[in-house]
Every structure is written in structure tokens, then in C-alpha cells.
Amino acid sequence: MLQEESFKESDEEEIVKDHHPSSLPYLQGSTFASILEDTITELRVLSECNNELRIAKTISDMKLLIALKYGVRQLPVTDELESIDPHNLNCNKYKLDKLAADRKYLSDVLSSTYVGLSVNRSFEPLKEYVKKWLDEKTYRATLAEDEIRNRGIRHDLNKQLRQQRNYIKTKIYETDVTIDELRTTVEDTGLYSETRSRYVENWQRARTEQHLQTIYDKEIVPSRVIEYFKQRADYEQRVHAEVELLTNIRINETLEKVESWMNKYDTDMEAIDLKIQLKKNEYQDMFDRRVNLEQTLEKHDQMMKDWIHFKEEREKARLYREKMMNSAIIIQAWWRGLLVRRQLGPYKVKKKKGDAAKKK
Structure with a gap:
């Protein structure tokens, strides 16, 4: 029976592997799925129990909720950055929307990974999310470089x-x-x-x-x-x-x-910008050095504390051994003295055969 069950399990694993090339074994897939299930539940509990955050989010989205209640048709959102004011980036509404979007993104990633592990026993959805995030990061870096390049071109065009x-x-x-x-x-x-x-x-x-x-x-x-x-x-x-x-x-x-x-102002501003950048780099280097020194000092302090604690414990153990050794010596000396005085054990006086015959 055990052999038949093992053959069946091996056949099922071969079928799953044929179905999905990057699938995990059943035990590993089930374990990861169980962990993600607990994580998703905890995230849902954390989101549902934070009443203050939910109230603040509801107040900030009151206009949208009222529009949805009365059936006002909403235009499709083509770009998320169109409704953001660059001069008011510290608004609480933007922070709440960012927090809600991050939680939703994390929940979607975990849910998709959980479904992939449950169905296909693979991390393909997680790989896709990671690849998408890396593509977005590369795209944003490209946009930042284009913005810097366009700023230089705009400066040259203004000069011309x-x-x-x-x-x-x-x-x-x-x-x-x-x-x-x-x-x-x-x-x-x-x-x-x-x-x-x-x-x-x-x-x-x-x-x-x-x-x-x-x-x-x-x-x-x-x-x-x-x-x-x-x-x-x-x-x-x-x-x-x-x-x-x-x-x-x-x-x-x-x-x-x-x-x-x-022209002199442009040249001076470029020189000042270069000096500012150099000062920033120097400050960053000094800051990194200071952080490394602080970490080194903390490690040395912890090592010294451990060494002092080790010496104290060693001294306590030595004193304890010395005390126990002295006590054992005293007890052994007392016991040996007692045996000698009373002539017991190895110190017992042996009777001679001649003396025993005389006594008789």
C-alpha cells in the first residue's frame, strides 16, 4: 500500500511538473501558501481594525463616495499624476491615498502569490510583480534623466x-x-x-x-x-x-x-552648484564614516561589556571552585583524622596471631 501511495504521489508530482515547469513540490507549495494565507489574514485584520485611518480615508474621499452614491459617471483615470498638485505634496489626502495604495498593492501581491502557490505551486505571479516593479523603477529613472536633459536644453534655448x-x-x-x-x-x-x-x-x-x-x-x-x-x-x-x-x-x-x-551669473551659478554638489558628497562621506564609527564603537562597547561579564562570571566560577575545593579538603582532612584517631577503615589496627593465642 505504501509503495502504491508513493507511486501515486510521484505520478502526481510528475503530472504537475509537466503542467508547470517551475512548480514546487506539494509540501513546499502548501507550506508557503499557508504562510501567505496567515499573512493576508493579518493584513486584513490590521486594515479592518484601524478605525481612525478608515475614518480619515472616508473623509478625504467624501466627494468621490457621494458621487458614487448618486450614480455620477466617473471619467476613466488615464494618469494618476494629473490630480496631484506639485506645490502641495505634504497634503494628508495624498499620504492617505499613498498608504491605501501601498496596502492594496501588498495585498494584491500576496493574494496573487497565494493563488499561484495554491493552484500551480509556483512563484510566477510574484516574479511578474517584481519584474513589473523593476520596469517601473527603470522607467522612472529614465524619466528623471530625460527631465535633467530637457532642463539643460531649455536653459540653452532661453540663452539663445x-x-x-x-x-x-x-x-x-x-x-x-x-x-x-x-x-x-x-x-x-x-x-x-x-x-x-x-x-x-x-x-x-x-x-x-x-x-x-x-x-x-x-x-x-x-x-x-x-x-x-x-x-x-x-x-x-x-x-x-x-x-x-x-x-x-x-x-x-x-x-x-x-x-x-x-553670462557671469550663469557661470557663477554653475560653479556654485558644483561646489554644493561637492559639499553634499563630502557631507555624505563624513556621515557614512560617522555612522561606521558609531557602529564600530557600539560593537567595541558590546565586546567590552561581554568581556567584563565573562571575567566576572569566570572569577565567580573560580571562587566557587576554590571554595568547594577548600571545603572538600577540610572535610577529607577531618574524615581522615577521625579514621586515624578511631583506628577505622584502612587505619584499623590488625591483630597478630601470636597475641590471639596468648590471650586464649
């Missing part, structure tokens, strides 16, 4: 944008100066044309001798006044152009200084 903006402003100022020069040239041409027409008219008036003196007497004073104001206008125009040119030069110099200071 500032340079392009400064270049465009410089070109605009140069174009304005050119337009002002062309406007001044047009005004000078108009004045030149008026002067020529005046000379032609004067030349025509000179042709008429009878009206020359009258026209001269009438126009001499206004002509002088006009010439004076014309010179004043030319002078003011030249002063305005020179002041505007100096102002543009001053603005360009200021822009160059601003650009140089911005």
Missing part, C-alpha cells in the same frame, strides 16, 4: 532666445538711426530746393532794377530772421541727432554689460 532678442533690438536701433538720417537728408534737400528757388527769384528780381531796392528793403529783415531761425533749427537738429546717437551707444553698452553679467 535672449541673444536673438538682443540682436533684434540692436538691428531695430540701427534701422531707426538709418531712418532718422534719411529723414534729415530729405529735410536738407527740401531746404536746398527752397534756397535755389529763392536764388532764382532774386536773380529774376535783379533783372528788374526798378523793383530791386524796394524788394530788398522789404525782405532784408525777414530774410535775416529766417536765416537765423533756420540756423537754429539746423543746430537743434544736429544736437538732437548727436544726443540720440550717444543714447543708442549708451544703450548698446548697457545691453552688452547686461549680457556679460548674465
